[in-house]
Amino acid sequence: MLKFIIRRLVQAIFVIIGVSFISFMLLHLTGDPVDLLVPLDAGPQARQEIKSALGLDKPVLEQYVRFMGGVWKFDFGRSIFQAGKTAMDVVSVALPNTILLSACALIVSLLISFPIGIISAARRNSFIDRFGMIFALLGQSIPVFLLGTIFVWIFAVNLGWLPTDGMRDSRGQNLDDFWDVPRHLILPSITLGLFVTARQVRLIRSSMLEVLSQDYIRTARAKGLWQTVVIRRHALKNALIPIITVLGLDFATLLSGAVITENIFSWPGVGRVAVEAINQHDFPVVQAAVFTVALGYVLINLVVDLLYAYLNPRIRFS
Amino acid sequence: MATVKRTSPVISPPPPTSKLAEMSVLPRRKPWWSRLLRNPTALFGIIILLIVLFFAVFASFLTPLDPVKNTLSDAKRVPFWISSPENGLRAFNPKNPLGADYNGRDVWANMVYGARVPIIVAGLTVLFSGTIGVVLGLLAGYYKGWLDDLIGWLSNIVLSFPFILLVIAVVAALGQGITNLIIVLSMTSWVVYARIVRSETLVLREKEFVEAAKAVGLRDRAILFKHILPNVVTSLTVIGTFEVARIIVTEAALSYLGLGVERTTASWGKFLADNKDKLTVAWWLPLIPGLAISLTVLGINLVGDWLREEFDPRLNINS
Numbered sequence: 135m136l137k138f139i140i141r142r143l144v145q146a147i148f149v150i151i152g153v154s155f156i157s158f159m160l161l162h163l164t165g166d167p168v169d170l171l172v173p174l175d176a177g178p179q180a181r182q183e184i185k186s187a188l189g190l191d192k193p194v195l196e197q198y199v200r201f202m203g204g205v206w207k208f209d210f211g212r213s214i215f216q217a218g219k220t221a222m223d224v225v226s227v228a229l230p231n232t233i234l235l236s237a238c239a240l241i242v243s244l245l246i247s248f249p250i251g252i253i254s255a256a257r258r259n260s261f262i263d264r265f266g267m268i269f270a271l272l273g274q275s276i277p278v279f280l281l282g283t284i285f286v287w288i289f290a291v292n293l294g295w296l297p298t299d300g301m302r303d304s305r306g307q308n309l310d311d312f313w314d315v316p317r318h319l320i321l322p323s324i325t326l327g328l329f330v331t332a333r334q335v336r337l338i339r340s341s342m343l344e345v346l347s348q349d350y351i352r353t354a355r356a357k358g359l360w361q362t363v364v365i366r367r368h369a370l371k372n373a374l375i376p377i378i379t380v381l382g383l384d385f386a387t388l389l390s391g392a393v394i395t396e397n398i399f400s401w402p403g404v405g406r407v408a409v410e411a412i413n414q415h416d417f418p419v420v421q422a423a424v425f426t427v428a429l430g431y432v433l434i435n436l437v438v439d440l441l442y443a444y445l446n447p448r449i450r451f452s
Numbered sequence: 453m454a455t456v457k458r459t460s461p462v463i464s465p466p467p468p469t470s471k472l473a474e475m476s477v478l479p480r481r482k483p484w485w486s487r488l489l490r491n492p493t494a495l496f497g498i499i500i501l502l503i504v505l506f507f508a509v510f511a512s513f514l515t516p517l518d519p520v521k522n523t524l525s526d527a528k529r530v531p532f533w534i535s536s537p538e539n540g541l542r543a544f545n546p547k548n549p550l551g552a553d554y555n556g557r558d559v560w561a562n563m564v565y566g567a568r569v570p571i572i573v574a575g576l577t578v579l580f581s582g583t584i585g586v587v588l589g590l591l592a593g594y595y596k597g598w599l600d601d602l603i604g605w606l607s608n609i610v611l612s613f614p615f616i617l618l619v620i621a622v623v624a625a626l627g628q629g630i631t632n633l634i635i636v637l638s639m640t641s642w643v644v645y646a647r648i649v650r651s652e653t654l655v656l657r658e659k660e661f662v663e664a665a666k667a668v669g670l671r672d673r674a675i676l677f678k679h680i681l682p683n684v685v686t687s688l689t690v691i692g693t694f695e696v697a698r699i700i701v702t703e704a705a706l707s708y709l710g711l712g713v714e715r716t717t718a719s720w721g722k723f724l725a726d727n728k729d730k731l732t733v734a735w736w737l738p739l740i741p742g743l744a745i746s747l748t749v750l751g752i753n754l755v756g757d758w759l760r761e762e763f764d765p766r767l768n769i770n771s
Contacts, residue, residue: 279705284742394705409709423617424617431613
């Protein structure tokens with residue numbers, strides 16, 4: 135177990151180094167990063183000044199070492215567009231909002247996928263099973279931006295039940311209202327949650343079906359145990375192991391989906407900050423956003439792997 | 453979901469000449485096209501894909517109009533099913549069967565020409581990323597050791613980035629356009645192939661036929677590409693199909709964010725994005741392209757499910 139943890143930690147560190155290298159290289163893809171960093175109307179002298187101020191006239195390797203020196207302190211330089219703020223300031227304000235949205239979306243998706251997946255497996259080829267599979271197929275086929283647009287149309291524009299976008303009431307009237315943020319959270323988290331629900335339903339169903347065909351389930355049934363007891367105590371526990379790994383992967387999918395969802399609903403998260411920064415050519419902010427989210431993903435995967443090792447006795451006791 | 457009936461209900465009597473058939477316990481499997489005809493969902497998927505392909509190939513015969521040209525005199529035309537337009541929309545004109553958007557771009561022309569982008573982008577991306585992934589997967593699985601570690605490290609790095617954020621950042625740095633889109637998507641999509649090919653190669657390399665090929669003195673390259681690769685093609689076909697669906701959605705999403713294809717190229721995702729705020733007055737403007745994307749992806753998923761059942765009967769237990 136200890137050996138597994140150490141190997142996994144070393145692996146994570148190497149991946150983070152690679153991630154930082156790609157974040158660094160993003161700026162150099164075009165050949166001359168100065169083009170991305172200066173205003174279009176800047177003269178040659180201003181370009182030169184910016185170049186030497188940011189150390190871009192030095193060799194690339196030296197620049198990378200310098201960049202890495204900053205990365206350890208989450209220092210990606212100053213934001214070009216937002217005066218007086220560092221790139222990390224901009225990202226760290228948005229990060230909790232993205233985590234809030236992704237967590238709510240994960241809860242929404244689990245609340246839907248677990249019941250449908252388990253019932254589909256337990257009552258195979260029943261009405262619920264067929265409904266669940268059609269639901270999963272449609273969910274996989276409708277892109278998240280279309281779903282979001284339709285939800286806004288129905289629930290915000292036509293019915294007027296929920297706000298169309300943002301995180302708080304833009305008129306600033308409801309500052310003391312506790313339900314202001316949750317109200318704004320409903321549509322984005324359902325949209326984002328459904329994005330991963332389809333795959334989860336399929337996975338939970340097939341994982342349950344596999345477990346249900348095992349001998350020990352037949353034994354449990356032969357003992358005369360109730361169906362619910364067999365499902366809950368014998369089957370679900372064993373089916374959970376592969377599901378947990380995929381939940382980690384789903385969180386990454388959610389972070390990707392969040393980029394689009396945040397832009398549909400103007401949710402002030404990292405994805406929206408990143409797309410805005412790209413449009414404004416604010417590259418330090420882009421680097422900070424990409425690196426932070428990737429780092430978060432590496433850490434989540436590390437935790438999931440360790441949890442998996444703990445839950446799986448075959449690894450725990452080896 | 454309907455599953456293919458694998459066995460015929462009536463066991464046909466074996467022809468008397470064949471000894472082998474007499475001994476066979478299993479009823480004979482029907483040919484693939486016969487099974488396909490009994491599978492309505494797969495047929496539906498194939499028909500959708502054929503229509504999309506037809507649109508893409510014969511776009512210029514299906515409409516005389518230029519999909520990206522603004523014809524302001526045709527702006528806000530309603531589609532054929534609306535007889536009395538409201539909210540300042542213009543009356544139907546047979547020239548624009550599905551109407552035109554606020555810039556006077558014909559909806560029908562955008563739908564048929566728009567079918568080209570997903571086919572080109574997804575087709576080439578799957579081809580390139582598949583090739584990269586297969587080669588890396590074969591190398592990692594066959595040679596193991598440091599090469600396997602290196603390729604595993606590379607794939608972990610690629611997987612660590614929120615896919616769409618990385619694509620957006622690279623497109624923003626390189627600039628928009630179909631070529632850049634294909635490059636970026638290929639560089640970030642090879643991991644799934646590499647992983648599958650690696651794990652299958654790890655098993656195959658221990659098999660007798662590989663041992664035999666080695667004993668005969670074949671070179672590694674011949675063993676990898678002539679003996680191991682043909683054995684992983686079926687899994688690759690299935691993954692490739694689902695990847696096509698994923699790439700189409702990604703392209704549409706990028707176009708939705710304004711980072712996909714150029715302004716001068718017709719694209720479903722871009723047409724949807726350009727018209728998303730018209731939902732309240734002219735719901736068909738964003739929903740028609742949305743439906744086109746969803747149906748195409750649905751068609752691919754149905755075909756992918758069918759291929760998976762065809763190629764790997766074992767999977768039928770779980771799907």
